[in-house]
Amino acid sequence: MGIGAPASSANVGETVSLLSEAAPVAAVDGDASTSPASAAPASNKQSSAETAPVPTTAAGPSTAVEYDPAPIQPPIQPESDFDESDSAYGEPDHLSDTTSIPSTIWRHRYENGRRYHKFREGEYWGPNDEVQNDQLDIAHHMFLILLDNKLHLAPIENPQRILDLGCGTGIWCIDMADEHPGAETIGVDLSPIQPSFTPPNCKFEIDDVTSSWTFPYAFDLINIRALYGSIADWPALYQQVFDNLQPGGYLHEVEMSIQFKSDDGTLTPDHILSQWSDVFHEASNRFGKSFYEVWNLSTYAKNVGFVDVVENVYKVPVNGWPADPRMKEIGRWNFLHCTQGAEGWGLFLLTKVMGWSVEEAQVFIAKFRNGLKERKVHAYFEVVQFSARKPMY
Ligand SMILES: C[S@@+](CC[C@H](N)C(=O)[O-])C[C@H]1O[C@@H](n2cnc3c(N)ncnc32)[C@H](O)[C@@H]1O
Numbered sequence: 001m002g003i004g005a006p007a008s009s010a011n012v013g014e015t016v017s018l019l020s021e022a023a024p025v026a027a028v029d030g031d032a033s034t035s036p037a038s039a040a041p042a043s044n045k046q047s048s049a050e051t052a053p054v055p056t057t058a059a060g061p062s063t064a065v066e067y068d069p070a071p072i073q074p075p076i077q078p079e080s081d082f083d084e085s086d087s088a089y090g091e092p093d094h095l096s097d098t099t100s101i102p103s104t105i106w107r108h109r110y111e112n113g114r115r116y117h118k119f120r121e122g123e124y125w126g127p128n129d130e131v132q133n134d135q136l137d138i139a140h141h142m143f144l145i146l147l148d149n150k151l152h153l154a155p156i157e158n159p160q161r162i163l164d165l166g167c168g169t170g171i172w173c174i175d176m177a178d179e180h181p182g183a184e185t186i187g188v189d190l191s192p193i194q195p196s197f198t199p200p201n202c203k204f205e206i207d208d209v210t211s212s213w214t215f216p217y218a219f220d221l222i223n224i225r226a227l228y229g230s231i232a233d234w235p236a237l238y239q240q241v242f243d244n245l246q247p248g249g250y251l252h253e254v255e256m257s258i259q260f261k262s263d264d265g266t267l268t269p270d271h272i273l274s275q276w277s278d279v280f281h282e283a284s285n286r287f288g289k290s291f292y293e294v295w296n297l298s299t300y301a302k303n304v305g306f307v308d309v310v311e312n313v314y315k316v317p318v319n320g321w322p323a324d325p326r327m328k329e330i331g332r333w334n335f336l337h338c339t340q341g342a343e344g345w346g347l348f349l350l351t352k353v354m355g356w357s358v359e360e361a362q363v364f365i366a367k368f369r370n371g372l373k374e375r376k377v378h379a380y381f382e383v384v385q386f387s388a389r390k391p392m393y
Helices: 015-021 101-105 129-144 171-179 234-243 272-286 291-295 295-304 325-353 358-372
Strands: 108-111 112-115 161-165 186-187 202-206 219-225 245-256 306-316 380-389
Touching: 101 202, 108 306, 108 358, 112 325, 129 171, 129 306, 161 171, 171 186, 171 202, 171 219, 219 291, 245 295, 272 291, 272 325, 272 358, 295 306, 295 380, 306 325, 325 358
Parallel strands: 161 186, 161 219, 186 202, 219 245
Antiparallel strands: 108 112, 245 380, 306 380
């Protein structure tokens, strides 16, 4: 455990897989041509109890007097007074009566058919269910293509201690641990959504990265990816990053802007993608964790003392509209990414922060998904990547 109060943290390595069955996940609506088939949620799977063949008793063979079928179990009844806001739903069985203090770490919150983190409830707007986790893994692949198949661009040869803040499904940490078998990689997140089978040099902790850190050693590389709209006080976070790096160690960050743009005027201000940007910038301001901050991050890093700050801004098309094969490929992945992510990005902020009805939110999200398909609109958003070094002295 490296961050925050002892009662609120846990190493999830061995037990988190028990949680994965508990999640009722809303289906991604609509158009099969736009929904990534490979990323289809597994939540509609029937349990083995439901699919197992049941011996028939009504028409058994008349001569089979020795046939003694097992008694048919009565149907499993759903909980009649189930309240989807009840956080106790889905609490994993592995917690005993004596583990009540850290149990909120393992719980989830359900709202409008989506699953959200319970620990530090309401701090983060995104769901943590399979639909959204698939989106994170799609984004991971997109970022890899964007960075020429590299997990980071920090000029560090052989990091020994690596930390990933807001690690999500842990996919970056696992790849990093595989790539650096001699290093130890730690991922920290609010949600216990990381797999239990990981490389031995990779571990996960559930905690809030904005709490005070208590790691017993300093890191060589601290990574942040897609914490956009999640941090109220970036300078304070960077101060902790700075304080917990070895001299000469690196911060590496990749963040998305949510401002859709076009260079040729094909994206008009009244287009649904432009409206999306406006609405979610407003929502993030009201939420107190602005999406605009992406443009200030490298300055904040310099202000806390980082040097050799090298920043790149990439354009990421929203579908396969570019002629360039590489950009077309990135655009296609981004189309999957946005289509898969849209409902989860939208629901909480539109309903809880902007005060829209669920129906209004769903209509807006559906229009957004349709807007993403328009190839004659040459829309993109920008991804900001930077690395920054802690001075030796
Ligand atoms: C958009 S996801 C990105 C996940 C991962 N970095 C990636 O690139 O695949 C943001 C993640 O940050 C986590 N997060 C948000 N605020 C956090 C906080 N204060 N402490 C820890 N994790 C946080 C969320 O739970 C979520 O998993």
